[in-house]
Amino acid sequence: GQQVMQIPQYQHVQEGEDFTTYCNSSTTLSNIQWYKQRPGGHPVFLIQLVKSGEVKKQKRLTFQFGEAKKNSSLHITATQTTDVGTYFCAGHSGNTPLVFGKGTRLSVIA
Amino acid sequence: DTEVTQTPKHLVMGMTNKKSLKCEQHMGHRAMYWYKQKAKKPPELMFVYSYEKLSINESVPSRFSPECPNSSLLNLHLHALQPEDSALYLCASSQVYGLEKLFFGSGTQLSVL
Numbered sequence: 001g002q003q004v005m006q007i008p009q010y011q012h013v014q015e016g017e018d019f020t021t022y023c024n025s026s027t028t029l030s031n032i033q034w035y036k037q038r039p040g041g042h043p044v045f046l047i048q049l050v051k052s053g054e055v056k057k058q059k060r061l062t063f064q065f066g067e068a069k070k071n072s073s074l075h076i077t078a079t080q081t082t083d084v085g086t087y088f089c090a091g092h093s094g095n096t097p098l099v100f101g102k103g104t105r106l107s108v109i110a
Numbered sequence: 111d112t113e114v115t116q117t118p119k120h121l122v123m124g125m126t127n128k129k130s131l132k133c134e135q136h137m138g139h140r141a142m143y144w145y146k147q148k149a150k151k152p153p154e155l156m157f158v159y160s161y162e163k164l165s166i167n168e169s170v171p172s173r174f175s176p177e178c179p180n181s182s183l184l185n186l187h188l189h190a191l192q193p194e195d196s197a198l199y200l201c202a203s204s205q206v207y208g209l210e211k212l213f214f215g216s217g218t219q220l221s222v223l
Contacts, residue, residue: 050209087151
């Protein structure tokens with residue numbers, strides 16, 4: 001079945017450093033979504049990418065969808081303590097339910 | 111109103127108890143979901159309701175019984191659970207089932223003793 005791999009599992013950064021998490025699917029995706037889950041919280045939708053090669057920005061966050069629609073990345077510039085949490089990518093392939101990556105847990109040291 | 115409301119927030123139950131988790135949304139969404147999330151793991155899909163009909167059951171044990179009384183409400187009935195069923199149970203909704211983004215509730219933290 002479809003698998004979505006996400007790396008790294010953990011990332012510890014100094015406040016102000018950049019952060020990137022990567023997602024790789026075993027199959028071509030119809031779309032990819034990114035969610036953020038704060039410690040003790042629930043997943044919150046950040047963005048959806050649909051087109052091959054698509055790049056979207058939200059303030060300090062940059063999201064990319066690969067040309068082959070099998071990989072994606074989330075890059076945070078100049079991390080802040082408010083960025084702490086687990087970032088999940090999740091992809092649809094055909095008509096299958098959304099498949100979540102294992103997530104990248106980001107901690108930011110002030 | 112862009113919220114998915116779940117009750118209760120916390121639940122402790124014994125293995126012989128029967129309890130229910132409740133979920134409500136008033137966004138007019140026609141797809142509703144139950145997910146199970148263990149600590150430090152991604153959400154794991156259990157059930158999908160589309161237009162109040164059960165459309166996906168991810169081989170969930172029968173001690174979990176979902177119910178969708180109407181388009182705004184989703185319940186999860188629990189009976190004879192095991193300690194390994196302890197987890198965060200998340201309800202989510204989307205406009206329709208398909209390529210839509212999910213709105214998650216804050217979850218019910220369940221402990222089975």
